[in-house]
Amino acid sequence: MIEIKNVSKRFDTVQALSGVSAKMEEGHVFGLIGTNGAGKSTLMRAICGVYQLDEGEILIDGEPVYNNPAVKAKVMYISDDQYYVGSTPMDMANFYKALYPNFNMERFLSMMEILQLDPKRNVNTFSKGMKKQMSVLLGVSAGTKYLLCDETFDGLDPVIRQAIKRLLASEMEAGKVTPIITSHNLRELEDICESVGLLHKGGILFTKDIEEMKLGMFKVQVAYDSNEPIEKLKASFPVMNESHTGTLYTLTLRGHADEIEKMVLDLKPRFCEVLPLSLEEIFIGETEVLGYDFTNLTE
Amino acid sequence: MTSQISLSKLMKIDIKSRTWLIVLSTAVQLILGPVVGLFSLTTSVGQKAEVLINQTFQVEYAVVGPLIAIVGAILVALVGFRFLFSKRMMDLYGSIPVSRNRMFLAVYIDSVLIYVIPFVCSIVLTSLACIAKDSSLTTLILTKAVKTLIAGIISFLIVYHMCLVAVMLSGHPFVAITNIVLMGLAIIAGYAMIYAMASVYFDTFMHWDFSLYRVAWMSPIAVPFIMNSVFNADIVNVSRTDLVVFMVGSVVTCIANLVLAVCLYNKRKSELAEGGVTNRLYVIIIRSVSATVIGLYGAMMLTIIDSGVGIVWSIIGVIIGVVASFGIINMILHRTGRAFFKDKFVMIGTLVLTIILTLTFSTDLFHYDTYLPSKESIESANITFPGYCDDGVRFDIVDGKIIDEYDNIKTLSKYTLTNPDRIYEILENGTKTAAEEIKMPVGLFDAVSYDDYYTKYEEVLIKVNLTNGTYYYRRYRVEPEFIAGLDDVINSKEYREADYPVSSGKIRMPDAIRIERPISENYDSWRFDDSELIEMIMECYRRDFNENPVLMAWGYENCIECEYVIYEDDMVYYYDVDQDGRFYHTSYVYLNIDEEYVRMNAIQQLINETDYQRLQYDNKGVVEYLKEEIQAILDAN
Numbered sequence: 001m002i003e004i005k006n007v008s009k010r011f012d013t014v015q016a017l018s019g020v021s022a023k024m025e026e027g028h029v030f031g032l033i034g035t036n037g038a039g040k041s042t043l044m045r046a047i048c049g050v051y052q053l054d055e056g057e058i059l060i061d062g063e064p065v066y067n068n069p070a071v072k073a074k075v076m077y078i079s080d081d082q083y084y085v086g087s088t089p090m091d092m093a094n095f096y097k098a099l100y101p102n103f104n105m106e107r108f109l110s111m112m113e114i115l116q117l118d119p120k121r122n123v124n125t126f127s128k129g130m131k132k133q134m135s136v137l138l139g140v141s142a143g144t145k146y147l148l149c150d151e152t153f154d155g156l157d158p159v160i161r162q163a164i165k166r167l168l169a170s171e172m173e174a175g176k177v178t179p180i181i182t183s184h185n186l187r188e189l190e191d192i193c194e195s196v197g198l199l200h201k202g203g204i205l206f207t208k209d210i211e212e213m214k215l216g217m218f219k220v221q222v223a224y225d226s227n228e229p230i231e232k233l234k235a236s237f238p239v240m241n242e243s244h245t246g247t248l249y250t251l252t253l254r255g256h257a258d259e260i261e262k263m264v265l266d267l268k269p270r271f272c273e274v275l276p277l278s279l280e281e282i283f284i285g286e287t288e289v290l291g292y293d294f295t296n297l298t299e
Numbered sequence: 300m301t302s303q304i305s306l307s308k309l310m311k312i313d314i315k316s317r318t319w320l321i322v323l324s325t326a327v328q329l330i331l332g333p334v335v336g337l338f339s340l341t342t343s344v345g346q347k348a349e350v351l352i353n354q355t356f357q358v359e360y361a362v363v364g365p366l367i368a369i370v371g372a373i374l375v376a377l378v379g380f381r382f383l384f385s386k387r388m389m390d391l392y393g394s395i396p397v398s399r400n401r402m403f404l405a406v407y408i409d410s411v412l413i414y415v416i417p418f419v420c421s422i423v424l425t426s427l428a429c430i431a432k433d434s435s436l437t438t439l440i441l442t443k444a445v446k447t448l449i450a451g452i453i454s455f456l457i458v459y460h461m462c463l464v465a466v467m468l469s470g471h472p473f474v475a476i477t478n479i480v481l482m483g484l485a486i487i488a489g490y491a492m493i494y495a496m497a498s499v500y501f502d503t504f505m506h507w508d509f510s511l512y513r514v515a516w517m518s519p520i521a522v523p524f525i526m527n528s529v530f531n532a533d534i535v536n537v538s539r540t541d542l543v544v545f546m547v548g549s550v551v552t553c554i555a556n557l558v559l560a561v562c563l564y565n566k567r568k569s570e571l572a573e574g575g576v577t578n579r580l581y582v583i584i585i586r587s588v589s590a591t592v593i594g595l596y597g598a599m600m601l602t603i604i605d606s607g608v609g610i611v612w613s614i615i616g617v618i619i620g621v622v623a624s625f626g627i628i629n630m631i632l633h634r635t636g637r638a639f640f641k642d643k644f645v646m647i648g649t650l651v652l653t654i655i656l657t658l659t660f661s662t663d664l665f666h667y668d669t670y671l672p673s674k675e676s677i678e679s680a681n682i683t684f685p686g687y688c689d690d691g692v693r694f695d696i697v698d699g700k701i702i703d704e705y706d707n708i709k710t711l712s713k714y715t716l717t718n719p720d721r722i723y724e725i726l727e728n729g730t731k732t733a734a735e736e737i738k739m740p741v742g743l744f745d746a747v748s749y750d751d752y753y754t755k756y757e758e759v760l761i762k763v764n765l766t767n768g769t770y771y772y773r774r775y776r777v778e779p780e781f782i783a784g785l786d787d788v789i790n791s792k793e794y795r796e797a798d799y800p801v802s803s804g805k806i807r808m809p810d811a812i813r814i815e816r817p818i819s820e821n822y823d824s825w826r827f828d829d830s831e832l833i834e835m836i837m838e839c840y841r842r843d844f845n846e847n848p849v850l851m852a853w854g855y856e857n858c859i860e861c862e863y864v865i866y867e868d869d870m871v872y873y874y875d876v877d878q879d880g881r882f883y884h885t886s887y888v889y890l891n892i893d894e895e896y897v898r899m900n901a902i903q904q905l906i907n908e909t910d911y912q913r914l915q916y917d918n919k920g921v922v923e924y925l926k927e928e929i930q931a932i933l934d935a936n
Contacts (some may be wrong), residue, residue: 011570050393069303073396083387085316098312099304099395120643 001025002047002146006205007056009042016042018202019056022178024195026185029172030207031189032182033283034199041080042180044150047180048077048249060146073100078142080151089134090119093141102143102288111137111167115160125193128155136164140171147171149181165192182225192277198283210279217282218260219252219275229267236263241281252281304397309405313379317413320378324371325417331363332421333428340432348433355429356443364447365523368414368454373479375410376462377472384472389572403564407463414455422448438763450530454523457549458483460556461519467563468581470634477631478576478585483520485588490514492595499599500660503668503733505760505774506708512541516548519556575634583642586628587649594621594653596931602661613661614654668733672728672765680722681711681762684782684789686898711762711772714794721788725759729775732756757782809833809861809888814906825906826862829922835929839898840890842933847895857903901932 002024009017016039024030034040045051047058049072051063058065065071085095093238097103110118115133123131132155139147147168153161169192171177183189189196190210197207202257224230230249234242237260242250248271253260264272314321336355382388388609392402426444430437465478490511497504515525526549529542568577576582597620598613625646633641637882640646658664685707716722756776764770788794811828814836827833836859864885892899907926909921 045390045393045569048394050390050570067399069396069398069401071396072394073303075394077394079387079390081387083385083391083392085312085391095312098308099397259909 001061003059003062004043004047005056005059007043007046007058008054009039009046009051009202010054014204017046020199020202020204021056022197022204022207024178024197024207025176026178027172028178028194029168029192030178030180031193031196032180032199033184033186033189033196033279034182035201036184037201038199039202040199041150042202043181044077044079044148044180047146048072048075048148050077058292074145076100076139076146077140077148077149078150078152080154081130082135084123087122087124088120089117089123089138092123092134092138093119096138096142100142100144104141104143108137108141111141115163127298129160131159132149132156133160133164136167140167140177143176145178147177149179151184153181153183153185161188168192186279186283196279199247216256217252217254217277218257219250219277219281220260220264221248221250221271221273221275222264222269223248223271224267224269229269232267233260233263241284250275252277303401306401306405306408308407309397313405313408314413317378317409320375321413321417324375324413325420327367327371328417328421329424331367333424336425337428340428349436349439351432352429352436352440352443352546355425356447356471362527364451365454365527368451368523369458369520371414372455372458373462375413376459376466377475379406379410380463380466381472383466383567384475384572386472386572389569393569399565400561403561410459412458414459415452418451418455419448423452437629443658446530447527447548450526453553454526457516457519457522457526457553457556460560462834463560464556464563468559468576468578469566470571470576474575474631474634477628478770480520480583481589481628485513485585485592487511487518487521487730489588489592492599494590495599496595496657496660497667499602501663501667503729503775506772508770508772510541512537512545513548516545516552519552522549541628552654559592576632582632583645586625586632587645587652588644589628590621590625590646590649591653591656593624594618594650595657596620598653598657598661610658610661614802617653618650621653622646625649631657668731670771672763674719674723676765676767677722677726677763678718678766679715679717679764680725680762682714682716682722682725682788683707683710683760684785685758685760694740707760708762708772711760716788721785722761722763725761725775725777726763726773728777728781729759729761729773731776732776808837810864811862812836813860813862813902825921827922829926832922832926832929835926835933836899836902839902839929840896843893843896844896846897847893857892858889859892859899861890863888898932902929905929905932 004020004024007013007017007020020039020043031272032040032043042051046053047060047065049067052066060071060074063071065075084092086092089180093103093105093108093149097105112134115137117126117130117134117137123134127135132152136149136152139149149168153164156164165188168177168179172179179192181189181193193210195207195209197204219241220239222230222233224247230251233251234251237253237255239251240254241250243250261274335822339355340351422444425441429440461482462475462479465482466475469475469478494507497507512525515521525545529537529545563578571577573872594617597616597618599616601612601616602610614640629641630636632638663669755778757779759775759777759782760772762770762772782789808830811826812833813826840859862885892903894900905925909924
């Protein structure tokens with residue numbers, strides 16, 4: 001388990017992380033989402049021991065990670081802009097093989113073959129997506145307990161994206177690895193992550209299971225004969241999002257689903273449909289409350 | 300699970316990423332050593348093997364070697380720890396399961412090996428080539444090789460360790476290089492600047508009894524050049540104490556910098572990559588020291604253009620120097636143009652300090668020029684009057700070799716005046732003249748020219764020894780009338796014997812001789828190289844001198860010119876090479892023919908009366924004729 005305890009990190013005048021606490025359980029895919037500049041990459045670098053913390057501590061299986069080779073050997077970090085040692089994927093694989101004793105070269109080569117990536121080709125001639133694929137394969141082959149993927153799905157085509165997701169899921173199911181993934185593409189995380197942490201301005205807002213998060217919000221499309229029931233609903237529950245076409249309202253409300261549903265139905269709607277909540281809507285809803293709202297940009 | 304990769308494995312990984320540097324280091328070292336050496340040894344015709352071997356070791360290692368050590372140290376430090384300068388690389392190298400200490404050790408050892416192994420190979424191959432050229436000189440060759448090896452490795456390590464400190468403080472290679480230059484040269488530049496300020500602004504400054512060797516070890520970039528000259532050349536004017544200070548200081552600096560580099564590396568934050576320098580204490584110190592030195596340089600530059608305009612220009616020079624250097628260093632160390640005026644108060648403080656320092660010199664704030672101790676505190680004084688015995692080539696000849704050219708300090712040690720009244724009289728006169736408005740010209744456009752200055756005054760160099768055991772040096776200018784009053788000192792037998800650079804007892808037989816005719820009488824001279832004739836003339840001179848040991852002053856008339864061919868195998872520049880392949884330099888000593896010198900005047904008279912045509916076309920006959928006549932002079936006296 002990765003435990004993040006009251007972690008703070010400052011860069012000159014910028015407070016990148018401020019009192020962040022979270023737990024990342026083994027056997028779960030953990031997604032780290034957040035606004036731009038929220039500190040996701042900083043937190044990832046702190047988890048893998050690149051950054052020394054100003055305050056707090058990060059424990060991996062109960063031990064601090066910074067400058068601790070034994071703990072670092074359990075973590076593999078795939079950065080957003082990976083540096084490649086040597087000139088070919090093979091060089092990089094040999095580099096990791098020397099550093100990570102469980103590195104599985106055969107598996108790496110076979111996966112490279114499946115993805116039609118030449119292990120002896122110069123990495124500089126690879127596209128951004130090909131480099132990302134190679135990084136994930138290296139990460140999976142390293143045989144570490146935790147795999148930190150920073151914006152790994154960026155630049156991958158839909159087919160490869162799905163393939164990578166399946167690969168990570170199967171690795172996790174086999175109990176081989178616990179992936180921790182950051183991404184701006186919340187749709188991607190929704191598919192694969194079981195729990196997420198939401199970062200905003202260096203502080204973590206929450207870490208929850210995705211299903212549990214959805215329980216705290218309720219999205220409904222509803223039409224009443226008058227505006228009065230709508231106003232009653234809005235007065236009873238915090239509105240996270242609202243739109244309407246004529247008398248057909250789409251409301252995202254914060255609160256317990258059962259209570260909201262009961263009230264919606266008690267107000268006798270002409271039409272009512274419960275809609276599924278996406279992670280993106282949760283993200284927008286949660287951050288909007290904190291003033292992360294730029295809808296006025298076009299006004 | 301293995302907790303950490305082994306050191307050897309890590310070194311292997313590191314070295315693989317630096318193969319180009321290995322190739323470069325090997326190529327340069329081999330070209331510098333054996334290739335150039337072999338070329339020189341096999342293509343030079345007519346030169347002695349010993350000379351060629353000396354040349355191979357000295358030119359190639361003592362001259363170019365230090366430069367290679369410096370560039371090599373900078374390169375291996377920057378390339379070895381290049382991952383510290385890149386955020387992408389830090390993400391990778393910071394996350395892999397290797398402790399900081401082990402990573403440092405692996406890169407450190409690899410870097411040293413990348414330089415040292417080719418260097419050792421180079422010296423071994425060069426030595427073998429030299430031995431093949433002349434195996435009888437094996438001992439000499441091996442001695443040279445070991446000296447070069449020790450000097451080369453220490454030189455490399457002292458620069459390398461300083462580079463490591465610079466790298467650990469910096470987030471960008473350019474910032475690191477700037478730090479290397481500042482750290483590597485700041486102290487020695489400060490020393491040179493203070494010395495230069497004293498020379499320019501103090502009218503009576505002649506010597507600072509604080510050797511460069513005592514501070515050189517604090518400026519690691521300067522060390523390789525000095526180290527190699529210490530090991531490979533004949534250093535005769537450096538005291539043993541200074542050499543010990545230099546060597547011990549260099550080794551201590553070397554070790555201290557390594558320890559500091561390790562500490563800085565362990566504390567270094569990964570986020571420093573691609574940034575400037577965040578160590579505030581270091582920035583304050585290096586920036587202020589550098590700006591002060593450059594500020595003093597600014598003052599000097601403007602003073603040298605025209606010292607007549609004085610203090611105002613000095614201060615303008617300081618302001619330009621300090622502000623510009625402070626701001627530029629700020630911009631580089633903080634990696635932003637907006638940092639030019641960062642730490643304004645520190646900049647102002649540095650500026651004020653530098654102005655005070657400049658005023659200390661330019662206004663002689665502490666009365667250096669006019670310092671006059673009490674008569675009671677004076678014990679003795681070493682003294683010399685350069686104008687009265689300056690032959691323009693002030694040197695001693697020992698065992699046929701010239702030593703200590705223009706060494707006033709050595710000359711000063713020869714004659715001691717013990718009469719406090721006499722000493723005080725000289726000091727009083729010297730300080731009085733020093734207080735006058737006319738100063739020694741230092742500027743390009745000064746109203747007083749050097750000729751004006753030197754024809755108006757006579758120089759007195761003095762080392763005043765005080766009763767409390769301390770001493771100080773001064774170069775006073777005094778009026779000729781005052782010098783005339785010191786006739787009893789200048790014309791004393793003790794002073795003459797002590798002060799003239801070549802005393803009669805030291806004169807060895809010249810290789811050739813010229814006897815000058817007086818300028819007024821058809822000035823000309825004839826050169827004789829007949830050893831028997833030379834010996835006879837020198838015997839006449841010795842007898843004359845012993846009877847009347849007056850000052851042997853320099854002059855173009857009424858003197859004999861003794862020509863010496865001096866072989867200097869260790870010094871190859873500006874010398875000629877004879878047919879045996881030996882480097883030689885011809886030097887001349889002029890011996891005055893005093894009015895009282897009966898024999899020498901007789902010889903001169905003889906030459907004056909000798910028929911010109913006979914001398915011109917019948918030289919051989921003249922030699923025999925002169926021998927007979929001079930023998931007659933010797934027999935008669």
